[in-house]
Amino acid sequence: MLERSRLVGYLLVFMIATSAFLPRYSATTPNSIGCNGQISDWAQDEKCGVRNGTEFYVTWNATHVFFAWNGTNLDGEGDLFIYLNTTVGGCNQTTDWSGTHTLPFLADYGYCVENAGYYALRSASSGWNDMGITLPSPYIGYSNNRLTELALTRESIGNPVWLEVVAFLQEETSSRVLVSYPTKNAIGHTAENFTAYYSFRLIDGYSPATMCGINDLDTIPPNIINLEYNASAIENMQIYINYTINEIGGGLNHTYIRYTTNNWATFTDLIPQSISGDYFSGNYSACIGSYNAGTLVEFAIFACDFSGNEFWLNNNSENYKIHVYSGLGGDSQPPSISSTMHSPTLPVVGQKINITTVVTDNVGVSVVYLHWTTDNWANIFDTQMYPFVNGIYYLEIGPFTAGTTVKYVIHALDTSNNEAWDNNYGQDYVINVGMDVTPPVIDTPSHVPSSPISGEQITIFVNVTDVNSITNVFVRYTTNNWSSYNDEVMENVVGTEYSANIGSFASGTWIYYAICAVDGAGNTAWMNNNNMNYLIIVGSGVDQTPPIITDVMHTPLTPLPGANVVIQAHVFDESGIQNVSVGWTSNNWQSVNYAMMTNIGNNDYSVSIGGFSDGTTVYYFIRAYDVLGNVAYDTASGFYYTFTVSSSGDDIPPYIESHSLIPSAPMGMQNVSVLCNAYDYGSGMRNVTIRWTDNN
Known part of the structure; x- marks a missing residue:
């Protein structure tokens, strides 16, 4: 722990080098920052968030990762820390500095800056002690320039490909957190439990802020789906295993196929080839070889994410089995092709098309091809289809531009090299790609905090989906009943979720807002609470009692x-x-x-x-x-x-009760007041009159 004569606060930035890319605006990676106190070096698309008068930026190049925190005088208002994780292991507790906080991931390194006189890189493996290495010169924010810029060599943190990041500012005189990023994380406590973090992919050609994801604490293991293999194979025929992994949390670390041909006396772990996908999901394929007739191949599949969650797909502990046969017998029967179809049946520009068919054979299917064209067979593509289960083969093609006509047929061969074609009875299968005229779908938005008070920043969240790509989502808001308004671009934080920060505002401010989304075809949608707009009223933080x-x-x-x-x-x-x-x-x-x-x-x-x-x-x-x-x-x-409403009207007369005289026993020549209660439950009272006589 750093020896100091006074308690100081921290800005903590926590990263796991597993999922990495941060946003940029009008600039893409790689980008180099000089760490010279110039905010103009940073693009808007590198700004990951704004909160309570501060801004947080990230970018990178081939050799360095750069961070900026704008809005804090570190010579008196706080200290800056950056914690990094580049392996599956690490520590989910911050260094004990007037108290600890809990991270949403395991961290390996920590970059600490107290002021211009102290900055160092620490490691979790040494109990958060200084590593004693020379760091690139930082620029430390002070009273005349509140911008802090930091650089780390990628080599010093294990040459990561992905990064996960949490940032926060800690009060000087205690461990209370004043500002945290992502903004979904809580603030105001001395022992904070952070539950969200940024995800970045450290590759070229990306805008960090617009591409970053925001993830919650990951305790869910990867999910292995769409396993494809043939339960029987012909001798000397290559055996392929295909599957898909969905990883919604900390990012996929590694996967392999474990197989044996001798009842697990020995086994082989084979790393498959990644066919398609990204950090969070992907399709994998591997060839485990060819074998003599009579061989029994058994296998299971393993996957592990960067949060350390593991999963085995092993057929409920029975493992998956492939029997190898001789294939002899003079087979001359071709494969059977049926149930060929595509989805969606009427695709629009920007949509991918999934083509499926069912192929069976009396001996075994060797390979299935999609034979297709987009220019009436002037140019032809033969693309191998992937086996699924029960003889189903599939392939995803596209997307295509509007007006494209795709024609396709199915070509199948069995293990005896007999072939079959399905060309829709000579008509070919035809797909016409239309224009996208469907606007995005916007869910009901929400905001945090739900009851903001004076000085608090407000984060608005919304989910937006579209058959095409989303090109722009923004929140339009006003504080003067639409005499004027502001448009704030919403960032794609993760999946279909978008968010934007607005404010802070004075107590008593009424904020009306609506959400607008535009897709890749230019279709626009508004979510405005049935033309009434959404309302946020800023309170003082004192009276929370409704009328x-x-x-x-x-x-x-x-x-x-x-x-x-x-x-x-x-x-x-x-x-x-x-x-x-x-x-x-x-x-x-x-x-x-x-x-x-x-x-x-x-x-x-x-x-x-x-x-x-x-x-x-x-x-x-x-x-x-x-x-x-x-x-x-x-x-x-x-x-x-x-x-x-009734045309028959009211047929119930008024009620008169509790009538009395004042005085109750009047004397001669004395005025008398008559009091009564009269009411009506139908049409209401029109008038009340008194009828009297003095001569019976």
Whole structure:
């Protein structure tokens, strides 16, 4: 532990060299940073996040990885640490520096910067002691330039291909975390438990910030699917094993096929060839050789991710078995081809096409080809199809441009070299690629924190999908009821999830926002809460109690067609009422209307709606916001308030009760007051009169 005369805070950046690429804007890797305190050296597409007045950047070249933290004076406001993991092992606890924090992965190295007088690389294997190596000169942020730039040689951290990163700023006088990246991570605690991290692929031609993924704590092992092999084989015929791995967490570290031909007296571990895919998923294939008749080949498949999670696919501990036969007997029967099809049947530009067929043979299938063209057979492609199960073979082709016509047939050979063709009875199979006119699909967005207070940055999340590629997602928001607005580009954090940071804002600010997405074909979609937009109200952090709504009523109780209906409610809040509205529907919630209610005095609010046609049933509820953004709803316990319009009107007379005289025993020439209670549950009271006589 570093000897110091005072407690200092840290900025911690944790990386596992397993999944790596960070975002850039108008620049792609490789990029070299001079570490000279110039923020202009960094592109917007290298900025991974913005939070609480700070910015976090990453980029790399062939020999170095570069980091920048902008917005902190490290000579008094905190210290900068970078922790790295380049192997499966490591440590998931930070160095004990006024306390420890828990990482979402295992780290191997730590780059520590207290100020310009101290910076060093540490290792987990030595208990987070200094490694004593010379580091590239950093630029340390101070009061006149709050930008910190750091460089590490890739060799010093094990020459990683992928990187996983967590960054945070720790308070000087305690271990309390002030800022953390990714922004999904919590802040404000002295023993923080980080659950999310950036993933980067350290290759050329990428924009780091736009390509980075944000992952949660990985405890899930890889998943092996789509295993393809033939349970029987002909002697001297090459045996192929194909499979797919899905790894949604820490990234795939390695996989191999373990097989034996002598009942496990000995075995071989064979690393397969990666056919296609990326860091998180991929297709693998391996040839395990050819064998004499009578051989029994047994195998299982192993996969391990960079978080150390392991998985064996071994047929429920029975292992998979391949029997080798002689193939003798003068076979002259060709393979049988059936059930040829493609999906989707009407693909659009940007979509890949999956072609499947079923091929069987009395002895054994040797190979199946897709024989296809995109220019009416002027140029021809013969592509080998992959075996699946039960005689199914498949191949994925495309995507293609709009207007492309793909024609294809199936060509199959068995182990005796008999061949068969499926050309759709001489018509060929035909695929016409159309225009993409379907806009992206945007899910309902969310924001963190759900109830922001003054000074807090707000992160908006949304999932966006499309049959084509997504080219742009942004959030449009306003703080002045659309007199003006801002567009903030949302980053693709992982999978279909996008996020953007906005703010911070003053207490009492009303933020309306909507999400826009554009696909590769130029189709545009908006998610704007049925044209009402989404609302965030910034509070002060003090009053979190919503308003109290009571005494909801409407008159008349049974309105006539065309008549207006007056809805009233009593609303109270200690901090003051911002507004009160009634939400109502006349078509059983197919659409909802809102009408602002007017304060008529004594915290009573009123609004008139209507008129409505005969037989209309209206359901309504009351919504109230206080000045700090706390909201309350009165939905009549989920049953909603309701009335039905009737042309028969109200046939129930008013009620009169509790009448009395004042004084009760008047004297001569004394005035008398008559009091009574009169009310009506139908159309409401029109007037009350008294009829009297002094002569019987």
